[in-house]
Amino acid sequence: MLLLDDEGLSTNHYLIVFSNLVQLFAQVEQEMVSLLPTQSNMPLTRAPQNNVERVQYYNDLEIEADPTLPTDPGAEWPSKGQLSFEDVQLRYRPDLPLVLKGLTFDINPGEKVGIIGRTGAGKSSIAQALFRTVELCGGRIVIDGRDLRGIGLDTVSYGRLETIDRLLK
Numbered sequence: 144m145l146l147l148d149d150e151g152l153s154t155n156h157y158l159i160v161f162s163n164l165v166q167l168f169a170q171v172e173q174e175m176v177s178l179l180p181t182q183s184n185m186p187l188t189r190a191p192q193n194n195v196e197r198v199q200y201y202n203d204l205e206i207e208a209d210p211t212l213p214t215d216p217g218a219e220w221p222s223k224g225q226l227s228f229e230d231v232q233l234r235y236r237p238d239l240p241l242v243l244k245g246l247t248f249d250i251n252p253g254e255k256v257g258i259i260g261r262t263g264a265g266k267s268s269i270a271q272a273l274f275r276t277v278e279l280c281g282g283r284i285v286i287d288g289r290d291l292r293g294i295g296l297d298t299v300s301y302g303r304l305e306t307i308d309r310l311l312k
């Protein structure tokens with residue numbers, strides 16, 4: 144903000160304002176340059192570097208599924224807790240290999256199941272698939288007869304399924 148009193152600004156003040164303006168323009172120009180087409184040798188997965196680039200990056204992101212759908216199950220779902228993974232495939236990005244490579248198992252109501260495996264085996268990815276933080280690229284997950292893919296994202300992710308945080312590592 145620029146405050147002026149009755150006597151206006153001294154030459155010194157003008158210089159300070161001018162130098163601040165130059166600095167500001169240089170900054171804006173630097174941000175805009177990143178909008179120019181990237182060089183061919185730049186990695187495609189490069190993270191956004193500044194605000195303008197970040198806005199463009201978010202603008203290009205795939206829109207996630209509807210939070211709720213008219214066909215969503217009522218509050219009684221899931222009542223039994225029958226869980227089936229059917230040939231589930233998951234990858235974190237289209238250019239990355241499958242992390243879950245056709246995973247199939249059933250967990251019956253009331254059963255308690257532990258998943259063990261070395262670091263990087265895919266244990267956390269099973270939870271990501273279950274809460275649809277990452278969408279499947281193949282197969283399906285069914286809970287009490289409902290394919291999770293056909294249910295609103297918020298209905299799946301909030302309120303109906305719970306985690307006990309310290310157990311998810």
Ligand SMILES: Nc1ncnc2c1ncn2[C@@H]1O[C@H](COP(=O)(O)OP(=O)(O)O)[C@@H](O)[C@H]1O
Pocket residue numbers: 235236239242260261262263264265266267268269312
């Ligand atoms: N956000 C992610 N982006 C890309 N790859 C990931 C991401 N999270 C996990 N991975 C990869 O997925 C594989 C499985 O990881 P993860 O499910 O975390 O295994 P675990 O929980 O069994 O240690 C690993 O190869 C890991 O590098």
Ligand SMILES: [Mg+2]
Pocket residue numbers: 266267268312
């Ligand atoms: Mg993990």
